[in-house]
Amino acid sequence: MQPCCLTRRSDGASCSVMDLTGIAALVALAGIPVSVLVAHWQKRTALQQTHALNQAARESAAAAHQAALAQAEAGHRAALELQAAQTAASHRSAIALAAASHQSALEVARAQARAERDRWLLDARRASYDRFRECLGRFRIALFRGMDKEALDGITYDMHSIAHEVRGIGPSEAGALARDINIRCTSVTRLVGGPGTTREEREEAWSTWITPLREQFSESVHNVMTREPVLFDE
Secondary structure, X not given: XXXXXEEEOOOOOEEEOOOHHHHHHHHHHHOOOHHHHHHHHHHHHHHHHHHHHHHHHHHHHXXXXXXXXXXXXXXXXHHHHHHHHHXXXXXXXXXXXXXXXXXXXXXXXXXXXXXXXXXXXXXXXXXXXXXXXXXXXXXXXXXXXXXXXXHHHHHHHXXXXXXXXXXXXXXXXXXXXXXXXXXXXXXXXXXXXXXXXXXXXXXXXXXXXXXXXXXXXXXXXXXXXXXXXXXXXX
């Protein structure tokens, strides 16, 4: 039997030169029932469709799996970035808090140091002023009693040391007055010191040369001891 020649129709589908009647006749001659052939074709078509569906399902599952992996990776990366940002923010916050606490502690320490220094300076000035006034009082008593110049010189020497201390501890106004008083006492000793002058002369010299400066010194000391501690740096 000659093989069946196939041609292609104008719509692209393949078909036999013989029509369906001829095919059926050939199948009948071959002894194959038409129903068997139709069933075979239907089974083959079903298998092809099933294979196509399975392939599509596998491709869809693979795409879904890849999408899930990508989404999981993106979520993991975002979580890591968020955690890193939170850690960095917490670290910065901790550093800022520690710096603020340290600054506050420094300010408290500075304030305490200033207060302690002010108390020390106030006490030191009070002690120096009291020593100077006590020495000046001794000079006045010795002068009025007519003690010799050697005794008066000893007192003015002590007064010079204390006046130097007053100038060192400040302020400058009180230190300058203490220095001037010491110079005046030395001059008065040269003028009227010793038993060769009368008490009236010695008292007049005291009132003229020393009393005005003594009053200025007392006023300066009062101002220093009653002013605000912040002004002690003068």
